[in-house]
Amino acid sequence: MTVPAVPHRLRWAVKSLALRPADRVLEIGCGRGVAAALVCEAVTEGAYVGLDRSATAVAAARERVSGHVASGRAEFVHASLADARLSGAPPFDTVFAVNVNLFWTRDPGPELALIKGVLVPQGTLWLCYEPPSGERLRELAERLTAALTAHGFTAAPVVDPAAGLLGVSGRPAHIGEGG
Template sequence: MSRPRVPERILRAVEALDLAGDERVLELACGRGVAAELLLARHPRLTYLAVDRSAAAVAAAAARNAAAIAQGRLRTLCCPLEELGPDIAPEGPFDVVFAINVNLFWTTTTTAVAQSLADLMSPGARVWLFVEAPGGVGRAVGPALRSLDIPALTADASEAGGLTVVRATKRPG
């Protein structure tokens, strides 16, 4: 049985991450696990936590990536992003955190999620938020920048292939 075509936004995001291959990766709102499958196939030394608030999505991601789970390279977790923390995600601290089209980052101005992420990140860790507006046109991500611009993080935004890419890096120390 062939798999459905991978959406362009996921392919572009996976390419943009430019991983070295041995990072600890946290994917927020992993959906059906397509990005995890692509990244784990490309980088056999990654350690990966895929999180989604939907039990159905997490089950699909786990089924899609059963081999990586059996190898101990991937764990899937059903959890709201606001509840993530080191006690729930002992795989961290994470070197790379990313999300594709997660509206939480542009629909809220709270810093709760940003602080949770900061607590999960290693010094020098990178956060990548990929946002595609309807029709594939990139859009501004004002609240995301404000939410991530907490004392431990710095951020910049750029456009890449129809996606707005927000990169934030945790300052060492």
Template structure:
């Protein structure tokens, strides 16, 4: 399981191949991207992009925008760059080797942020979500996705994971929540929220 958290070495290359080719992984990533309602000119960030499946789906939607990605695995950065080589060369996809604790400067505010199956591994999760919220424009969207991997996971496990993510987002100052469920085994939860607009004085 440690390799799925931080792929590296020969085993990490195998893990990356599994993550890229497992049907349920591809379904989960493409589904999550579809929920974010990415527009052609959007600026989007994926945290923990792995082999770059969702990055490719985001780039297919943000055709005149920019897709950024950060991942703490140098191996995954290399795999994702190869998978998205044309968009990287065109300057539409930017993949950075760093962690969520060391967010780079993305210039202008972001329109949307995605994290698939990794928010549970972040240190100081509420603080990390606050950092991400500061990167979003007012009314910008975030989607946190969780497919529980513990033995015997059920729909109840997924529902509890969704509630935990919603609670973290609430503490971090997000609002306007929506929860979507993808019927896999076990089910996948996507918790969507917005960066609230500043109230006029």
């Protein structure tokens, strides 16, 4: 069986996370586990949790990184972010999502509140996108930055126009930081 190539957007997104070996990482919309495999390679002492609404995708993701699942360093949850019940879990250093539209197609306030509640105080949220048209990069950057700051996060967009990629990092804003 031939293993498909890892899409550039996923390599770029995971590299942008600047993961440390002991980090705890949550991926929203983990799909079939392609980014999970990259994260598990970087987070050798930490843990990874992947969420997805598709049972088929979660099953494929578990299979893709079965060794990490068996060791207890990776787990997958078949649920939406709203239904995942993450409040009792240890907090995450990094939460990320790639091409998850809920953050810019509507008010993501409820989801951002959930994320803020599961991040360590200096944790980072990364939202990465590869829009079908590179012309939308600036528009998406503006929308995502506005959404994050409106809901208590700092926001810093990173645009790679040559690759047609956008990443917006956010951290929970503390008093005096705006937001």
